[in-house]
Amino acid sequence: MISFEFPIAERIRLLLRLEDLFQRLAHFMERGTPTDHHAALLSLFEISEIGARSDVKGELLQELDRQKHALDALRDNPAIAEDALDAVLADIEAAMSGLFDSTSRVGQHLRENEWLSTIRQRSGIPGGVCEFDLPSYHFWLHRPDAMRRADVDRWYAPLKPARAAADVLLQLLRDNGKTYPLVARGGNFQQMSGGRIVHMIRIVIDELYGVVPELSANKYAINVRFVQPGTGNERPRPVGKDIEFTLTYCKL
CATH class of the missing domain: 2.60.440.10 (YacF-like domains)
Known part of the structure; x- marks a missing residue:
């Protein structure tokens, strides 16, 4: 069987795009070759681009808060399992806390990194990240896998709250x-x-x-x-x- 999901609301379109990019990022981060880590960076840049175009953090917080109030209203409903409800609310609270703790827009740290911004701009040009265009990037790609992975993990870390929030909301959407x-x-x-x-x-x-x-x-x-x-x-x-x-x- 094959599944096709069609967003009707613009906010759901945003969530599905974030999910796709985060899944792609995780896939290439786990593999670890220079080519994989280059693909991981491209996914990071796309997430950053979405964050620059819209208030992703505000959208996620608004929807999480709406879901929290809707689920809180279900307490004492005999048809609702209290343990399951508490678990979902705990996930929502954790996602909201992570977003509140982040002090900037989604992907802002990537856009403010001059070295990464140069790579992002050149990656929009066919063949624009060749070694003669970006020798420092060529050097980075030839560093040990563990060192590159540590760098990618560090750049990914501030985005984790956004991923957690998107995952919680999409799980609620699909379950309902x-x-x-x-x-x-x-x-x-x-x-x-x-x-x-x-x-x-x-x-x-x-x-x-x-x-x-x-x-x-x-x-x-x-x-x-x-x-x-x-x-x-x-x-x-x-x-x-x-x-x-x-x-x-x-x-x-």
């Missing part, structure tokens, strides 16, 4: 989803929203179908169209057969 088994007749499916509040839609299909979903949604209706992805010079083609899939409505 309602899933329905459906069939797209002739590759198309439409459903009226009926006033339902949705922040993200997850579609899961069998990989054997060899199709991908295209989704459009607003407050009135949700439309899903399955297409065969194009390869090479081919364009995506509509699917004329029925497709079984599951659709999950997620909200915070």
Whole structure:
């Protein structure tokens, strides 16, 4: 099975992008070759760029505080397990505390590092980080793996509160989803929203179908169209057969 997640709200789009970048960063940090650590730095730069364009810290704190108050209101509800509720609230409190302790915008320390800023600017040029362009970076890439890893860990450390906050919110979002088994007749499916509040839609299909979903949604209706992805010079083609899939409505 393969899962596709479509953010409906802009805040969820931000969370999913952060999650993708942090997962990529962790992958390349664990490996440890010069090429891997170069890729890790590129992920750090992308996270920093997101932090420069929007108030990521403020967005995360606002949403965490909203979730905290919503969950606090569930206390004494007989349908809610107190232990599970306390664990989630503890995760939220820890994430908020980490963000409060950070004194600057997300990625600000990377943008203020002159050496890293030079690498970031050159990395936007095709082949711009060759050894003759950045000899000091070439020297750094040839340092022992453990030394490079320590540097990357140090640059990553101030970003950990943002990652923890994003992870908590996305876990809440995914756990608070309602899933329905459906069939797209002739590759198309439409459903009226009926006033339902949705922040993200997850579609899961069998990989054997060899199709991908295209989704459009607003407050009135949700439309899903399955297409065969194009390869090479081919364009995506509509699917004329029925497709079984599951659709999950997620909200915070």
